[in-house]
Amino acid sequence: MTIDIFWRIPTHGEPSSHRARTPFRGDWFPGNDNLRKAGLGGGGADGFNYLDYIAEIAHAAEISGFQGGLIPSFPMTDEPWVISSLLARETSTFRFMIPFQPGFLNPVVAARMTASLQRATGGRALYNVITGGGGPSQLWWGDSAGHDDRYTRTTEFLDVVRGVWRGGPFSYQGKFYQVENAGLAHPLSEEEFPEIYFSGSSDAALASASKHADYYLTWLEPFDQLREKFRRVKEKTDLLGRKIKCAVRVDVIARATEEEAWEEVRKGFDNVAPETLRAFLGQDGGDSVGAARQRGNRPTTINSYKDLITEPNVWAGFNLFRGGQTQGIVGSYEQVAERLDDLVQLGADAFILASTPHLEEAYRVGEEVLPLVRGHSNSKLLRAVG
Amino acid sequence: MSTEFIWQLPTAGDGRYAEATRLRRGERSGQQRPPFTDGVTDPRGNRFNYFDYAHQVARAADISGFDGLRIRHDFEGDDSWIIAGYLARGTRHVRLLTEFEASWGSSVYAAKNAVSFQRAANGRFAWQLVQGGDEASRRQHGDNLPQGEVLARIDEFITVARGVQTSVPFSFKGRYFEVLDGGFRGPLAGNPLPPVYLSGEGAEALALSARQADVHVFDAAPLELIRAGVAALHQAGSNGRQVAAGLRIDVLARETQEEAERDALRYREQTGAGTALPALDADRYWDGYATARSGARGALVGSYEQVIDALAAYAEAGVSSFLLGAEPALEEAYRVGEYVLPALRARLAKAEQQAA
Numbered sequence: 235m236t237i238d239i240f241w242r243i244p245t246h247g248e249p250s251s252h253r254a255r256t257p258f259r260g261d262w263f264p265g266n267d268n269l270r271k272a273g274l275g276g277g278g279a280d281g282f283n284y285l286d287y288i289a290e291i292a293h294a295a296e297i298s299g300f301q302g303g304l305i306p307s308f309p310m311t312d313e314p315w316v317i318s319s320l321l322a323r324e325t326s327t328f329r330f331m332i333p334f335q336p337g338f339l340n341p342v343v344a345a346r347m348t349a350s351l352q353r354a355t356g357g358r359a360l361y362n363v364i365t366g367g368g369g370p371s372q373l374w375w376g377d378s379a380g381h382d383d384r385y386t387r388t389t390e391f392l393d394v395v396r397g398v399w400r401g402g403p404f405s406y407q408g409k410f411y412q413v414e415n416a417g418l419a420h421p422l423s424e425e426e427f428p429e430i431y432f433s434g435s436s437d438a439a440l441a442s443a444s445k446h447a448d449y450y451l452t453w454l455e456p457f458d459q460l461r462e463k464f465r466r467v468k469e470k471t472d473l474l475g476r477k478i479k480c481a482v483r484v485d486v487i488a489r490a491t492e493e494e495a496w497e498e499v500r501k502g503f504d505n506v507a508p509e510t511l512r513a514f515l516g517q518d519g520g521d522s523v524g525a526a527r528q529r530g531n532r533p534t535t536i537n538s539y540k541d542l543i544t545e546p547n548v549w550a551g552f553n554l555f556r557g558g559q560t561q562g563i564v565g566s567y568e569q570v571a572e573r574l575d576d577l578v579q580l581g582a583d584a585f586i587l588a589s590t591p592h593l594e595e596a597y598r599v600g601e602e603v604l605p606l607v608r609g610h611s612n613s614k615l616l617r618a619v620g
Numbered sequence: 621m622s623t624e625f626i627w628q629l630p631t632a633g634d635g636r637y638a639e640a641t642r643l644r645r646g647e648r649s650g651q652q653r654p655p656f657t658d659g660v661t662d663p664r665g666n667r668f669n670y671f672d673y674a675h676q677v678a679r680a681a682d683i684s685g686f687d688g689l690r691i692r693h694d695f696e697g698d699d700s701w702i703i704a705g706y707l708a709r710g711t712r713h714v715r716l717l718t719e720f721e722a723s724w725g726s727s728v729y730a731a732k733n734a735v736s737f738q739r740a741a742n743g744r745f746a747w748q749l750v751q752g753g754d755e756a757s758r759r760q761h762g763d764n765l766p767q768g769e770v771l772a773r774i775d776e777f778i779t780v781a782r783g784v785q786t787s788v789p790f791s792f793k794g795r796y797f798e799v800l801d802g803g804f805r806g807p808l809a810g811n812p813l814p815p816v817y818l819s820g821e822g823a824e825a826l827a828l829s830a831r832q833a834d835v836h837v838f839d840a841a842p843l844e845l846i847r848a849g850v851a852a853l854h855q856a857g858s859n860g861r862q863v864a865a866g867l868r869i870d871v872l873a874r875e876t877q878e879e880a881e882r883d884a885l886r887y888r889e890q891t892g893a894g895t896a897l898p899a900l901d902a903d904r905y906w907d908g909y910a911t912a913r914s915g916a917r918g919a920l921v922g923s924y925e926q927v928i929d930a931l932a933a934y935a936e937a938g939v940s941s942f943l944l945g946a947e948p949a950l951e952e953a954y955r956v957g958e959y960v961l962p963a964l965r966a967r968l969a970k971a972e973q974q975a976a
Contacts, residue, residue, distance in 0.1 A: 262807055283740060313732055319701070319702045320740055338725050339725035350703070354702055374728075374799070376727065416761065419696045419697070421647065
């Protein structure tokens with residue numbers, strides 16, 4: 235069984251490097267004072283908009299051998315269903331991993347949209363089912379369902395999508411969804427059901443994932459914690475008679491030498507504003523179990539970037555540079571590939587990688603790191619080319 | 621106010637004459653034309669499907685000078701939002717008017733997707749929110765709302781979608797949707813709202829359009845009924861809010877009336893709808909000439925001159941948005957774009973100048 239490796243689309247814009255917040259690509263950075271005024275800097279005065287840059291990242295990813303990309307959805311991002319349908323015709327192998335919260339779409343509508351996107355792309359749509367972080371953010375979306383209710387809703391949602399997929403007639407009476415004699419029309423009913431990556435760390439999440447997920451998706455955590463997490467997930471799903479796989483979403487900084495890789499981190503860390511560092515040490519919000527696990531992995535004082543090196547080639551300060559998870563992999567091309575293979579050994583079957591800037595780094599990681607990843611093969615240890 | 625011409629894209633299939641009821645151009649699946657004989661090479665395999673054809677229809681409307689493309693909501697076909705997205709980067713000018721129901725999902729999520737669409741497609745997204753079918757039909761699509769509440773839900777859907785796009789913070793607690801301290805910021809704010817097209821008959825529908833719609837679309841009907849409808853629409857309005865009157869009507873236009881009637885009859889015969897030609901008035905309106913994939917209540921059947929006259933008469937009666945359709949959608953977009961629109965637009969411009 236081979237490892238699937240995805241890239242990521244920065245739907246919230248991104249800086250040109252890890253070293254500083256500017257120059258910034260896209261118009262998402264508040265107070266963007268980009269001097270170029272070209273489309274890359276946002277604003278669209280020259281007829282280009284941020285999607286034009288996203289399209290280039292998608293092309294870079296598919297040319298470089300990635301499966302496709304995760305297209306994140308948050309309050310301050312562009313949206314994956316729109317991006318996927320707009321890029322359907324101009325990509326050929328790029329698989330669109332769409333994160334969405336089941337509570338936001340009517341499941342029968344979602345099934346139709348998915349089947350149509352499969353037809354529009356030749357079967358390249360897949361889900362990343364997310365179930366929300368709760369708190370004010372959830373109410374911003376207009377969703378007042380509590381944590382466990384949201385996972386019940388997720389399970390019901392996927393029950394209905396699967397139920398109507400082959401044409402039905404399918405009826406269902408759930409707490410959140412009810413349908414009668416539903417089913418997709420031909421030829422939408424001929425399409426392949428999307429793979430499902432499933433996010434969520436709580437017990438309610440695992441129960442929901444056990445029923446429907448193909449891949450259980452997690453952020454990077456200390457390796458021992460991850461080993462235990464994967465074991466627990468696979469054990470729980472085995473009990474239900476389903477073989478579930480595990481995937482890791484992780485940022486990487488890979489360079490020809492380890493020194494150069496840490497140099498990127500050092501320069502970025504030196505440019506972090508003091509208030510950002512303070513906020514990093516005391517963040518709060520929401521009922522997400524995953525975010526709480528991330529907070530638990532952090533030191534209490536930080537004098538240099540080295541204080542955030544938590545295990546070999548793992549740096550825990552990535553969310554000083556951008557929102558999201560704290561840990562990422564830093565090292566030479568060989569070291570990064572080895573860490574990925576280590577994760578495979580402790581239970582990972584797929585990856586969603588990312589680095590900044592996402593276009594150039596798709597080429598770099600695809601050309602220099604991916605060929606060194608052995609996965610479950612017996613290939614001899616390889617050396618980097620570049 | 622300038623008149624807009626929008627071309628209809630059917631979403632469950634299209635073809636020449638009666639083939640439109642059973643063919644999906646571009647596809648090899650389902651009932652279809654016989655493939656080539658063994659004597660002729662066919663390179664297509666399964667390479668194409670209806671999306672490839674839809675791309676061509678969209679380009680036809682764009683190149684031929686239409687102002688918009690209306691993407692039909694049809695449960696037998698592909699999803700209208702996905703098609704709209706698929707067509708966006710292949711078109712430059714046409715507004716992508718996307719028909720769907722308020723049972724779609726969260727209004728905030730719809731608004732957020734709409735904003736992404738506007739950002740990526742230079743503001744060319746538009747909404748047509750329709751009431752959908754009867755209760756049984758809607759239950760088949762996960763929508764259990766009692767029939768009497770459908771318009772109220774559309775009302776709230778628009779209120780919330782507009783609210784989050786135009787105000788921060790935005791809070792709302794209604795019967796169908798709620799938001800707390802929502803509202804779009806940064807690059808999500810300040811984008812053109814998708815224009816809202818609504819439809820429906822009766823006082824409640826007209827009142828809703830008067831409050832919420834940019835365009836109220838009337839179903840095809842004889843001229844005098846449309847004139848009365850436009851008057852009713854303006855009467856339903858309050859606070860001087862401008863709502864344009866739209867008309868959804870098919871056009872079967874040919875160089876001569878005889879050719880038009882011949883093709884209309886051929887379609888009727890092939891679909892078993894009859895062999896007789898009704899007596900049409902000078903306005904050439906054929907009530908009930910419906911094609912399975914079009915959703916229009918009737919069509920104008922006549923020569924180019926006659927169709928131009930009839931459309932100009934509707935414009936004079938107050939219609940400023942025409943949602944036209946014909947089969948097959950590809951060739952007829954070029955035909956209407958070449959033989960009807962230029963002369964019609966010149967006629968309307970002249971009438972406007974004279975009125976000024």
